[in-house]
Amino acid sequence: MALSRMDDLYRQVILDHSDNPHHHGELPDATNNIELKNPTCGDVLKLDLNIEDGVIKDAAFSGYGCTISQASASMMTDAVIGKTTDDAEQMVQTFSNMIIGEDVDTDSLEDAAVLEGVSKFPARIKCATLAWKALHKAMNKEESE
Amino acid sequence: MDNNDFPILHQKVNDEDLVYLDNAATTQKPKQVVEAMEKFYYNDNANVHRGVHTLAERSTEQFEAAREKVRKFINAKSNKEIIFTKGTTDSLNMIAQSYGENIHEGDEIVISIMEHHSNLIPWQQLAIKKHATLRYIGLTDDGELDMAEAKKLINDKTKIVSVAQVSNVLGVINPVKKLAELAHAHGAVMVVDGAQSAPHMPIDVQALDCDFFAFSGHKMLSETGIGVLYGKEELLNDMTPVEYGGEMIEFVKKYDTTWNDLPWKFEAGTPNIAGAISLGYAIDYLNEIGMQKIFDYEQQIVDYVLPKLLAIDDLEVYGPTDPTKHTAVISFNLKGLHPHDLATGLDMEGVAVRAGHHCAQPLMTYLGLSATARASFYFYNTLADADKLVEAIKATKEFFKHGTI
Ligand SMILES: Cc1ncc(COP(=O)(O)O)c(C=O)c1O
Numbered sequence: 001m002a003l004s005r006m007d008d009l010y011r012q013v014i015l016d017h018s019d020n021p022h023h024h025g026e027l028p029d030a031t032n033n034i035e036l037k038n039p040t041c042g043d044v045l046k047l048d049l050n051i052e053d054g055v056i057k058d059a060a061f062s063g064y065g066c067t068i069s070q071a072s073a074s075m076m077t078d079a080v081i082g083k084t085t086d087d088a089e090q091m092v093q094t095f096s097n098m099i100i101g102e103d104v105d106t107d108s109l110e111d112a113a114v115l116e117g118v119s120k121f122p123a124r125i126k127c128a129t130l131a132w133k134a135l136h137k138a139m140n141k142e143e144s145e
Numbered sequence: 146m147d148n149n150d151f152p153i154l155h156q157k158v159n160d161e162d163l164v165y166l167d168n169a170a171t172t173q174k175p176k177q178v179v180e181a182m183e184k185f186y187y188n189d190n191a192n193v194h195r196g197v198h199t200l201a202e203r204s205t206e207q208f209e210a211a212r213e214k215v216r217k218f219i220n221a222k223s224n225k226e227i228i229f230t231k232g233t234t235d236s237l238n239m240i241a242q243s244y245g246e247n248i249h250e251g252d253e254i255v256i257s258i259m260e261h262h263s264n265l266i267p268w269q270q271l272a273i274k275k276h277a278t279l280r281y282i283g284l285t286d287d288g289e290l291d292m293a294e295a296k297k298l299i300n301d302k303t304k305i306v307s308v309a310q311v312s313n314v315l316g317v318i319n320p321v322k323k324l325a326e327l328a329h330a331h332g333a334v335m336v337v338d339g340a341q342s343a344p345h346m347p348i349d350v351q352a353l354d355c356d357f358f359a360f361s362g363h364k365m366l367s368e369t370g371i372g373v374l375y376g377k378e379e380l381l382n383d384m385t386p387v388e389y390g391g392e393m394i395e396f397v398k399k400y401d402t403t404w405n406d407l408p409w410k411f412e413a414g415t416p417n418i419a420g421a422i423s424l425g426y427a428i429d430y431l432n433e434i435g436m437q438k439i440f441d442y443e444q445q446i447v448d449y450v451l452p453k454l455l456a457i458d459d460l461e462v463y464g465p466t467d468p469t470k471h472t473a474v475i476s477f478n479l480k481g482l483h484p485h486d487l488a489t490g491l492d493m494e495g496v497a498v499r500a501g502h503h504c505a506q507p508l509m510t511y512l513g514l515s516a517t518a519r520a521s522f523y524f525y526n527t528l529a530d531a532d533k534l535v536e537a538i539k540a541t542k543e544f545f546k547h548g549t550i
Contacts, residue, residue, distance in 0.1 A: 002160045003493045003544055006489070006490060006493050009489065010545075040501060041484075041500065041502065041516050042515045042516050043515065043516075064515055066484075066485040066486050067483060067485075121489065123489070124489060127485060
């Protein structure tokens, strides 16, 4: 049955992350934050970052969205905590390339690398990229409001 | 009913037979309409109303014949009342901009909470611009328009009432004729968004006694980029054009212009000629079946599928649970699962539905939702399609319960 193709998209790791998201919540003393909406589906993602001396000390996300967008945010926060903003910027690029099906070295992305399968589901690419887009925007914001 | 005229429906997606249930977004086109378009472009294409040559005459004749078909389709009194537009959105914006000139500070505009953004934002922005007040009719517990509230909201300050005849989310039919009576009793005009009704049921604008009626060709077998604005002649006569340019003028002097007659006064520039003609052919196709027959057939589908959906554990279905009050537009959510995930699951099973806020964010907020999945049927769908939907929902539910199949 064709539903078996779903396994490419909803790998077990992805379902685990969306069922039990890591770093879910808010950072009261965030240095950088952003709220992004996905206008096509009405999903909302809030991302808080704590950046000190160019290093992402902590990250947390909240809002609501589909399995893919929630899992992606959980994996993204896992991967970028402890990284310099330059490295994180590099990871944003790696993720964007991976998700459109380009052949890139995805080791730095940790769990987030399994989202590679999303490239075969064009309608869902935006769900996967929302968290990384939020990261990019939050890091490039001068200071939090 | 027959779907052999729709080649697109006979294909596999993701190795499954396609079941197209996104008709509220747009419908598929029968061979008869596509072939008529081809014939027009290969034989008769020319600009309308401005040439004396033979092709110009042919295309003008077909363009105006399409207008006559539309007039009959909604039983308007006169062709002057049928304005070709880009679609429902365009039609509603035109009314808000042009008739909206009659709105002044302190006036009130009444719409409902279930409106599509295209029947909401034009009024919201008009209210802001004119310092008027926008009021919303809410819903009953069963997801129907709260007519008791409507009676309270519509008063002598009300200048415009604008409501969809059928909701593109809840599938309810709204009593627009009663609303028109209420509006008229207080000297207001009644605007009907017919995007989801005109394709599925007989429409008689005179019986409804609405002042304006808007609908889209692409939701009723025709092309995108063509739609209709119906308006009562006496109202249209007093309204100023929204767009200026070719075709819509009578005489242009250096510092002054007089307008063409209705309906051309509101059709500036070269119109979507082929689109209008295709709408004419789409209407022929629908009339061949009969609009009442289409309505009755779709009701049979609802009678059949709605109870089956309601019986699925963890499936929330929105709008009336009584099939006789529900058209074949059905929104639902699986508890704990985002509708995008559900829609992807259904797509893998060949079933095309929409997931999202359906351009009705205030309604989503009102219902406490961020999004829903929505299946919408047309006359070419079958009871077997309904079964496939139900099975695919169950399979998707199982998939997410176990993380695999
Ligand atoms: C109730 C309703 N109103 C208005 C519209 C807008 O129609 P269109 O996009 O064709 O202008 C739609 C279509 O989605 C609709 O369902």
